[in-house]
Amino acid sequence: MEKDFEDREAIKKLKSLAEDIRFCMYTTYSDGKIESRPMTTLEIDTDGNVWFFTSRNTEIGDETNRREPVTLIYSDPKSNTYISVSGNAAIVESEARKEELWNPMSKAWFPEGKDDPNLVVLKVTTDEAAYWDSTSSKMVVFFSMIKAVLTGTTPEGGDHGKLNLVG
Numbered sequence: 001m002e003k004d005f006e007d008r009e010a011i012k013k014l015k016s017l018a019e020d021i022r023f024c025m026y027t028t029y030s031d032g033k034i035e036s037r038p039m040t041t042l043e044i045d046t047d048g049n050v051w052f053f054t055s056r057n058t059e060i061g062d063e064t065n066r067r068e069p070v071t072l073i074y075s076d077p078k079s080n081t082y083i084s085v086s087g088n089a090a091i092v093e094s095e096a097r098k099e100e101l102w103n104p105m106s107k108a109w110f111p112e113g114k115d116d117p118n119l120v121v122l123k124v125t126t127d128e129a130a131y132w133d134s135t136s137s138k139m140v141v142f143f144s145m146i147k148a149v150l151t152g153t154t155p156e157g158g159d160h161g162k163l164n165l166v167g
Helices: 007-021 059-063 095-101 104-108 138-151
Strands: 023-030 033-040 050-055 068-076 081-092 119-133 159-164
Touching: 007 023, 007 068, 007 081, 007 119, 033 050, 050 095, 095 119
Parallel strands: none
Antiparallel strands: 023 033, 023 068, 050 119, 068 081, 081 119, 119 159
């Protein structure tokens, strides 16, 4: 069933779906080439912005100061949840934000800790998203597909829609 959301309801829906997945493919387009790399979502704030850590020594950390257009792809096949988020990325120079976002798991990627001079905060200001969410079990989805084949209809795919995150 198609369900679109606007503004605060869209942000609430994004947070409810993406925060449980935590990992996304951070996708950029540069020099005629699409590039994706896995990133760990640290937070989705009350405005729908998505926050990450990265290193100045990476392409993302080195080249993102120009509000680069990005797409974040979240996928959880076990729960049949998929999200595509569009927005613009920028490095945020803020020691306070670094402190707020730091968690013990971040040390795996940044062994020098939150004081690592190469650690930077990356903010994706979101514009819109699309989601597909079927909380049904795989067996329910499978039988829905069989029914569709036998009846010549389209299978019930759960909820899907657009999230307009810009008010």
